[in-house]
Amino acid sequence: MFDKLETLDDLFEMQLKDLYSAENQLVKALPKMASAAKDARLRQGFEKHLQETQNQVARLEQIGQALNLDLGGHTCKAMEGLIAEGQETMSERATDEVMDAALIAASQRIEHYEISGYGTAAHFAERLGYDEAANLLRQTLEEEQLTDTKLNDLAKSYINQKAM
Ligand code: FE
Ligand code: FE
Ligand code: FE
Secondary structure, three states: OOOOOOOHHHHHHHHHHHHHHHHHHHHHHHHHHHHHOOOHHHHHHHHHHHHHHHHHHHHHHHHHHHOOOOOOOOOOHHHHHHHHHHHHHHOOOOOHHHHHHHHHHHHHHHHHHHHHHHHHHHHHHHHHOOHHHHHHHHHHHHHHHHHHHHHHHHHHHHHHHHHO
């Protein structure tokens, strides 16, 4: 838990811990989403984002080391909930096409949560003068945004059509 939240530095640390927990949860969840995906492009998308997510964990660790912060010991409850919803979806009996559309819906919720978290954290880092941290957080933010765009394209270009 956070015993003090008095400064923007404290709040920044809290945001980093939350992201660190969220990303580590996703490293475990993404392989399950990949194997639940029926469409090859969707499955490859999840696999690619798993690799990016592992790299995102490493970026956060790099920031933690540079700023002398221990990012462990916190659980992002929102990500727990989002992943639980995704797992609920995967346990349903659905046609292949509808399952893929549902997986996209679940993972876009996840990406939007991350986009919001990284946008805030990058802005705090800039405000606090942590230029290298801000740069790393912006790199991850761009990956999350690109992932969201690709999911959108897959859904709109043909998966939702097939699910109809
Ligand atoms: Fe991520
Ligand atoms: Fe959270
Ligand atoms: Fe992501």
